[in-house]
Structure formats: structure tokens, C-alpha cells
Amino acid sequence: MKIAHIYQESNIRFYSPQAAQVHIYHTMRGLQQAGHEVRLLGLQARRVLFSEDLAVFTTSDLPASYYARQGISGSFLFKGFESGLRRVQSELHLPYLALFDSFRMAESAVIHLKGFDLIHERFNLLSMGGTWASRSLGVPFVLEVNADLLRQRALKGHPEKGFRRWLATWATRISFNAADKIICVSKSLRDHLESSWNIRASKLSVLPIAADVIPGRQMGSDQVIRRRLGLGQEPVVMWVGGFFPWHDLDLLLESFGQVLARRPDARLVLVGDGQARASVEKKIAEEGWQHAVILTGFIAHAQVPEMLSIADVAVVPSAPFSADRGGTGTPLKLFEYMAAGVAIVATDNDQAGEVIENNQTGLLVKAGAVDEFARAILTLLDQPELRVRLGRNGMQKAAEKYSWGHYINQLEEIYSTVKQNAPTKPPVAVIS
Template sequence: MKILMLSWEYPPALVGGLGRHVHALATSLATAGHAVTVVTRQAPGAPADEVADGVRVVRATPDPVGLPMDPANLLPWALAFNHALTRAALGAGGGHDVVHAHDWLVAHAAMTVHEAAGTPLVATIHATEAGRHQGHLPHPHNRTIDGVERWLSASAARVIVCSDYMRAEVSRQFDVPADGIDVVANGVEALRWQARPRAVAAARARFAPAGAPLVSFAGRLVYEKGVQHAVAAVPRLRLRHPGLRLVVAGDGPHRAALQAQAAELGVADAVDFTGFLGGHDLPALMAASDCYVVPSIYEPFGMVALEAAAAGTPVAVAATGGLAEIVEPGGTGVQFPPGDPDGLADAVSSLLLDTDYARALARRARRRVRDEFNWPAIAARTAAVYAAAAGPAPQARPAESPAQPPAEPAGRPGRLQEAGRA
């Protein structure tokens, strides 16, 4: 199969987990024998057109008038980026069996390629704007993104999401029939998270005094990641576990507020904000930790919990979204109510106080990651979605009774027509 993927991030241009996801999926599909082209944004020092790890990577040259990437208002940048992305995608050659769009930031380019070439469109919705804001869309900016997500979802032959939670959310939020949505979990490159013993020992010495419990978190420092609740739990955790350290790896708009919170609570010396950790540093930190915590308020999947499990670390996660599906309480980790610092402290303490229990959970979690979330299996499931998208259009359902109006066709065109009337 010949596949064209569109993504706003791809190595070396990485912002969050999406770029790593697309890279692993693309390379796994290529290894399985598919011809994969990824069209993405330009990255300093990266070639405009190259074959890397079996994947052709085309990086779009931005227009001469550059617009800043402002996280508070991405729309101007996204519109200009999509113009450049469309130009690069159309110039990358044709004959693709499917075009795969990753999130709303590439929607306009994906739609143009889909319509110009008549190529079936598959869309992965990694998260929704409404979900990130707990169902509230406070500004025109947020409502516009929500509208683009709705447009992309309605236009795709198939929609891919990472969890049953996201399947229900996308179906409800965008009025997409559940049978048009495929759940394909995110995958984990387990070997990437196997840190060398020397690196683990160095991380332990760097982040925690000898004998002190070490708890870690990694991710973007934004409200929905819930780091504020992890920081709020530190005073209680320190009372139970003297010398405990919390390491927060990552960056984002909430970093200053989180640092101020730690200072106000009198635990600034116990919370280490490292900024972004790349390369081998993050796996080493995870493996050195006694517990890895995921305090998210909104989490479509929670891949970082699986990455920590692959590193061999016991995990404590908020019982929300996809996290509640991938971490079995008492089986592969522990859970706590989202937004509850006391519950978080109790969950983490249960792991710190019973190391045998924690290690047993970690062993089972690592085995599950290896068996169920490996990338070759994820790539095969994704290829099956592509085949379904490229297959024959579904037949119209007959009217339920002569007294009722004819039912709308089951396929995507009916949803597109409805979206056009909205």
C-alpha cells in the first residue's frame, strides 16, 4: 500500500508525543512493506526531502513571510503552514492509496490532497479542543479549532482514535457514528526505554539524595496534565516519606505558575523542574524512579504511562480517559481520582511503602507493553483501517417503515451533507 501521511511534527521537529507516534507508525509500516511518505514542517538542519528509516520525509518550505507559532493563537500560523504543507504534499507525487491526517493542524492540506487526487482520507484525532478544556470552549480561537476538528472527522472515510474513551468523545462531540471510528492504541518502542544501569545510577545520584524516594513526571506543563495536583501532594508525601523528591521533566506555559506553587507550599527544594529531557536522559530518570506519576485531568491515551512501564517503573495514574483503560488497578499499576492531591499521595505511598508489590506491578506492566502495545501490531491494525477506507462505499440502509422518512445513508457522505447544513 502507498501511504501519504501529514503531520505538523516529525523528528527532529518535536513538540510533544504526536511526532514520536507518527515516526514510529511510519517506520513500522515501512518495515512491513508499505511505501510511506510523510509530509511535515521544516526543521533546522534537516533535509527538505530524504529517506530515513525506510520512510520518505518531505519537509515543507515555509512561505517567505513567516508567522510566529503562538500557542495562545495558533490559527494564523496553522493557515500559513497548511499552504506550505499542501504545496509540498502535491509536489511529492501521486498514486497514493490513502492520505492519513494527524490532527486538526493539517486538516486543510489533507482535505485539499484528498479532493484533488480523489484519495481516501483517514484522520487520527489524537485529542480534542473541547476535551482539553473540560468541555468548555471559552474563546473564538478554541471554537474555531473545534470546528476544524469536526470538519476533518466528518470528511474522513475512517477516523482513528487511541482509546474507547476517545471513541465515545469524538462520536459525541462531532456527531460521528461509532461504527465509523476505529480504536487503535498507541504503541511503545519498548527497547528505547531500557536504560543502561550506569545511566540509571547517574540519574538517581543527580535527582535524589541517597535513600530518598524519587517520584517523576514527564510531559508538557499545561493545565490538563494536572501537574499542579502532583505538586500539591508533595507536602503530604514528604510527611510520610522524608526527603522525597519530585522531578518534573518538561516545559510549557504553566512552568512559572508551578514553580510559584511549589514555593508557596514550602517544597521548592523538593520539586526539581528540569525542562525538556531528551535522548537517554528521560528513560534513565524513569528507571531511577521509585514511582512514575501521571496526574492528568484529560488524557486521551496516556502513552507516557506505558513508556514508564517499559522502563520498569511502577506507575500511579489518574483514573481518567485512556489511562483508566491501559493501567489495571492492582494489576499493572495503581489509580487515583483525577484532580485529587490526597488520593494521588495515597496511591504513590502505596507503592513506596510496599516495594515487593510495586515491583510485581511493574513486571506485569512491562510484560503487557511488550505483548499488546508493540509497534508492528499497531501498524498492522492501522493498515487494516487503511484497507477499510479504500474499500467499497457502504450501502444505504433501507427505511425502517413506510410511515417513516428514508434513513440517511450509513456512510460518510451523509455526515458531510449534514455538516454542510450546519
């Protein structure tokens, strides 16, 4: 099958170790390994990145051949008009509407995707490129949705307002209606889209994110990582992810304070970065925990398994932000912890409660329960046999149900069903 994968995010850095990029990388790699032809299109300023290999995930230094041909959007007149309008927009503080970017993406897709069987787009706010391209080419359109981004913007403290909110709502509805299939990363998100956006249930499929099991728990690098972080043999509690509101880092820090009171030798390693980092650093300084809490910042995604090799306990604290409030419901870290064979403590929210079997593949704690979360961590630190059992069970479940190979198999089934059932679409000259 010839598949196009589109992500209309301005200046996307595919080599960055963030969840969206990791997801796209494994999707593209897995489909290619399964024998499909896959083309990736993404925005780079006023150009469209175009790739048939995985080099875009390793470097930003790409030759001109990695940029798509453009028609009208690449012309001197178009660029001049766009520059003038953007200048006025900036001076008058008018909202960014992404219309030029959507046209640019759709036009490049139409040029480069003739003869393709299907377009798969990762949904982004005000992103119309995939929708317009699929209509222009008359091919099936699969939309992957990881959150209600309008509500997530509000959750992050940047709610859409006025005309931009109206346009974002309109564009979202157009994309949802145009899609032949919408892939949701969690059941809670599926239910939210059905109830809040009035999408029929038959259009929605649930496909959680995945992670690959790395054979051998220690992978030979644990002592190297410990030395790099200034650690000896102290027990390590680890968290991996973005510092965002739906990851309840306040709960984690409060809980770790209790853990530290009982186990002064315990260490907390926070892997990642994001908007809440400043408040995390402030809390650490106020409590005098600089000796016990290590912040690594962003690391390459390929290094995450190595980092997890030193973890005795991995944690998934999640605030009760359901999909209808902008939460994703599907933390990538959960599957990576399981694949690494690390014992898990998680709040019983959304997908964590669906994936983890309490006392079998991890320990589940009620959302917001600081004392209970601390007790669960201490239980695992104090009971090595329980840690090993939960980690082993989690790894087995990851291999059986949540590997990237399993993910790709399910994705292929979705694609096949869409191709078989999608109505014939004569090309419409939205972009020509």
C-alpha cells in the same frame, strides 16, 4: 503500500521531544520497517518539509533536498500577495486562518504523492491540506485525531472566537466528513466525536498510543542519572510530560507534600516543561521544597527510558477533563511507564482506568483525591515487593498489548480495510 503522513503544524520541529513528534516518528519508522513506503510532509515557515527517511527527527540542519517542490505557492507573485495580506492581518489584528498554509501543503502533496495509496493526516486546527490533497488525488484519507482541538484551546485558556471560531468549526467538520476513517486515541474521544460531531460509529476506530519495552529494568545508567541530578539513593517519584491543565500537577504537588511529611527522604522528579511550569515553581518555592523537587526541563525522548530507570514510582495525575472538554484521554507517559517496568499510581480517568488493572498493573486513585494519591505513593515506597510485582505486570502487559509493533499491526489493518472499502474517488481539481 505507499503511504503519505501529513502534519500541518506551522514550523513543526520534528526533532523536538514532544508527544506529537514521538507519535509521528514511531508511526513512520514502524511502517517503514513493515515494508511500506512512507513520505512525511510538514510545514516549515513558507516551505513544505518532505522526507522519506528519519533524519528530520534528529536535526534541524537539513539540505534543500528535504523541501518539497512548490507550484503556484512558491511563485514570486503568490509570496508577495501572501506577505502583503499577512502584513495587513498583523496590523489590523485579524485572525490567522491558515488558508495559505493549507493551499501550500495540499499543492506540494499533489505534486509529490501521485501514485500513493493513502493519505494519513494528524488532525490540527484549520488544517485543510490533507483533505484537499486527498480529493485532488482521489485517494483514501485517514484522519488521526488526538483531541477535540477547539475545546482544548478553550481548556488552555485560548478559546477561539468570532470568525476564526466559525472557520475552525467549518474546517473541522469538512475534514471529519471527508475522512474515510478517523483514528481516535481513546474510547472517550471516540464517544465524544460520535455524539458531539455526529460522526457515524463505523467511521471511528480506537488506536491507543504505544511504547516499546526496554529489556533490563536498570539499563546500566541509573547511577549516572542519579549523580547528574544530585541524587544519592533517595526514593524517587517521577512524572514525565507537558505542564498542561489536564495533567493535574496541583494534585501531584499537594500529594507529594503529604509524602514528604512521612518520608522526608523522598524526591520528586518532574521531567518536561510547558505553560504551567511557572505556577509549579512558585508552589515549590512557597512550600520550601527546592531540596526535594527536581525539574529537568525538556529532555530528548530517547533519554526518557534512562530517566525512568531511577524511578521507584511513576505517577499519572489527570484532572477530570474528559474528551468533551478538550482532554486527550491518552497520556503517552502511561505506556512509557509500563514499558519501563515502573510501578504506577494514576488517577482513574479515561484511558488510565481502561489500561491499568488496579492492584495488578498499578494503583488507581479517584480523580482529585489528594490524600488517596499520597497514600498510594507511600504504599509503593514502603512496599518494594509490591512495586516490583506491579512493575513486572505492567511491563508484560505493555509488551503484549501496547508495543509500537502491535500498534503498527493494528494500523496496517485499518489501512487495508480503508483501501478495500473506500469508494472509488475520481480526482477532483481542488488543487492542480
